[in-house]
Amino acid sequence: MTLHAAIVKIGEKKISSDEAKKFILSNENGAESIFVGRVRNENSRKKVTAVTYDAHDQAVIKSFHSICNDAKSKFDKSASIFLEHAKGYVPVGEISILIAVSSGHRDEAFKICRYILEEIKHQSPIWKKEHYAEGKEEWLPGHSLRPKEEIK
Amino acid sequence: MKIQLKLYGSSKLLSDKEILNIELPKNSNIETLRNALSKIISEKYLKDKLQNLSKTSAFFSEDDEVINNKYKLKDKELISIIPPIGGG
Numbered sequence: 001m002t003l004h005a006a007i008v009k010i011g012e013k014k015i016s017s018d019e020a021k022k023f024i025l026s027n028e029n030g031a032e033s034i035f036v037g038r039v040r041n042e043n044s045r046k047k048v049t050a051v052t053y054d055a056h057d058q059a060v061i062k063s064f065h066s067i068c069n070d071a072k073s074k075f076d077k078s079a080s081i082f083l084e085h086a087k088g089y090v091p092v093g094e095i096s097i098l099i100a101v102s103s104g105h106r107d108e109a110f111k112i113c114r115y116i117l118e119e120i121k122h123q124s125p126i127w128k129k130e131h132y133a134e135g136k137e138e139w140l141p142g143h144s145l146r147p148k149e150e151i152k
Numbered sequence: 153m154k155i156q157l158k159l160y161g162s163s164k165l166l167s168d169k170e171i172l173n174i175e176l177p178k179n180s181n182i183e184t185l186r187n188a189l190s191k192i193i194s195e196k197y198l199k200d201k202l203q204n205l206s207k208t209s210a211f212f213s214e215d216d217e218v219i220n221n222k223y224k225l226k227d228k229e230l231i232s233i234i235p236p237i238g239g240g
Contacts, residue, residue, distance in 0.1 A: 037240065053239065054161050056232060059216045060239075085239060097240055117240055125212075126239025127161030139162035139201075142238030145210035145218065 002072075002080040005064035007057050010088035020082040020100035028078060029102035033109035035117060037097040039090050047133035050091045056125040060085070063124040071115045076108040083116060085126060153178055153227040155185065161235040163205060165198055176225065182211055183221040185231070210234040 004023055008015050017036060024032060039051045068081045082100040090096050099116050103109040120126070121143065128140045144151065157163075157172045166172055174188055189206040193199055212232040213219050225231070 054164070055239070056160055056212070056216070056234065059212060059234075062216060121238065121240045123237075124239050125160065125234050125237050127235065128238055129161075139165070139235075140238050142161075142236035144208040144236040145234050146208060147220075150221065151207060 002078075003065070003068050003083075004081070005061060005068060005083045006085075007055050007060055007087050008084050010086055010090055010094075015084045015086060015095040015098050017095075017098060017100070020084070020098055023082040024080040024100045024102035026080055026102050029080060029104055029109075031104065031106040031109040032100070032102045033106070033113040034101075035097070035099040035113050036095055037117075038095055039092050041092045043130060046130070048092060048130050049133055050089055050131045051096065052089050052129040052131065052137075053085070053087050053096065054127045054129070055085070055087045057087070059125045063120070067116055067119040067123060070119070071112045074115065075111050076103045076105075079103040079108065079112055081112065081116070085120070085124075087126075089131075153180065153225070155180075155225050156228065156230045157185075158230060158232040160233060161237070162202060163209070163233045163235050165201055166192060166196065171230075180225050181221060182219055182223045182225070185211070185225065186221070189233075205233075205235055208236050 041048050072079050080102045084098050086096045099113050101109045101112045131137045153176055155174050186206045193202045211219050214230050
């Protein structure tokens with residue numbers, strides 16, 4: 001198996017870079033690229049305490065598989081990919097997304113990692129609600145999946 | 153007819169429950185649903201927070217396919233609303 005893609009419900013399991021590293025380890029792949037996204041404490045000059053991630057689980061998993069398989073076809077068919085995204089309340093400093101890739105060469109490993117991250121932002125039905133130090137919370141704007149020509 | 157709208161992201165401001173039941177005229181399509189949603193948003197005084205929700209959201213059928221404005225809704229059908237996304 002060269003692909004692992006999952007939504008991780010906070011409280012049930014932790015996203016682990018050790019698990020990711022173990023999964024992508026391969027004697028054929030000499031390059032590894034790992035991206036770890038964490039919740040940061042500031043956005044648009046507001047002090048953030050946590051982010052709640054919501055997701056349409058089935059559609060997200062479908063999109064993860066499609067994105068990762070596209071990435072492999074484009075850059076390296078032998079690549080191993082580990083991808084997990086958090087769902088639920090994630091405090092500042094905790095991991096929200098982890099992408100780990102092993103590939104034959106460094107260029108492909110970097111490219112696959114970057115490609116997956118950018119495509120998730122445009123294809124995977126995941127939403128963020130920021131929680132602020134002042135007590136307020138706000139759903140963040142995003143990218144519409146409705147065809148542009150339909151939006152008047 | 154009634155449809156069940158499964159809420160995601162910012163659309164969760166519309167209800168404390170995961171599913172919002174919406175009454176629609178017979179033979180309604182997604183366009184009718186968008187208009188009904190705009191009305192609900194106004195009635196719940198959520199225009200400032202959900203101003204473009206009915207316009208910018210996509211909708212998924214039960215088998216997670218994007219459905220367009222002409223898609224004919226069935227009585228008691230479960231539809232997911234997909235507001236603009238922003239994970240990662």
